[in-house]
Amino acid sequence: MEIIPYGDNALLINFEQKIDSETHQLVKSYHNAIINIEEVVYQIPAYCSITVVFDPESINFEILKDKIKELGIKPEQTQSKSKIIEIPVCYETDYAPDIESLAQDLKLSQEDIISLHTSQTYDVYMMGFLPGFPYLGKLPKELECKRKSTPRKLVKSGSVGLAGIQTGIYPSEAPGGWQLIGQTPLKIFNSRKEEPFLLKMGDLVKFYTISATEFKKIQDEAK
Structure with missing residues (x-):
């Protein structure tokens, strides 16, 4: 783990630069522990890092760095219970514009893609x-794929896509280049709710x- 300055009032915690469950558990454990440091304003967790923004009037980089190091979280201590959220997905052709072409590219049947995608639980x-x-992530090895060479100008809200070793859900209409294999009717993001995000x-996630x-x-x- 490396901790470096990140501007005047933030620091960056870098873990091993790879996308896997063990690194994710470390990110999650440090994120959950750092919440309790009162001088921290907010955090931005990513795959292999956490950006920690702090109040420069009450703490500086060196002191916060020491506090984070003193947390002493070890990989074997990071396994924690997480909430499992089940997401319904329609994989029928009208809701899955790329599933047919992707099946050809991956040399799988459409049924294989659906079976593999729903076979595991994702972080x-x-x-x-x-x-x-x-x-x-991570996707089953058989489903790893490239993004589309030409992104769509508009992807429907709720679309479920694949890209690289990841799968994801479009929370709103937007341009996008992921391979679309289905769509969920659930609102992943709803600005009208007190808690607008279905996932964090x-x-x-289990599809x-x-x-x-x-x-x-x-x-x-x-509705």
Whole structure:
């Protein structure tokens, strides 16, 4: 672990630069512990790092660095219970514009893609590039794929995509280049709620299959 200055009122904690569950557990454990340091204003956790913003009038970089080091969190102490959130997904063609071409590229059937995607539980590694967009991983090896060569100008809210070793959910309509294999009727981001984000870093996600009829029913009930 390396701790370096990051501007006048922030520091950056760098862990081993790789995307895996062990590193994620360290990020999550340090994030949860640093919450209790009162001079910290907020944190931005990522795959292998945490940006920690602090109040420069009450603490400086060196003192905060020492406080973080004194937490003494070790990899074997980082396993913690996380909330599992089940996400319904319709993988039918009308909701999955890339599933057919992706199946050809990966030399899998569409049923194989669905089965693999729903076969495991995913860590919410971090939130970005849109409000509420969860980066989930890691994908089964068989589903690892490139982004689309030409991004779409508009991706529907709730679209579930694949890119590299990750899967993710578009919380709102936006341009995007992920391979779209399904869509959820759930609102991943709802600005009208007191807690607008359905998911947060550290949660676990499990996808399950629904039909187009079930999709519309859940979508109507959520209105």
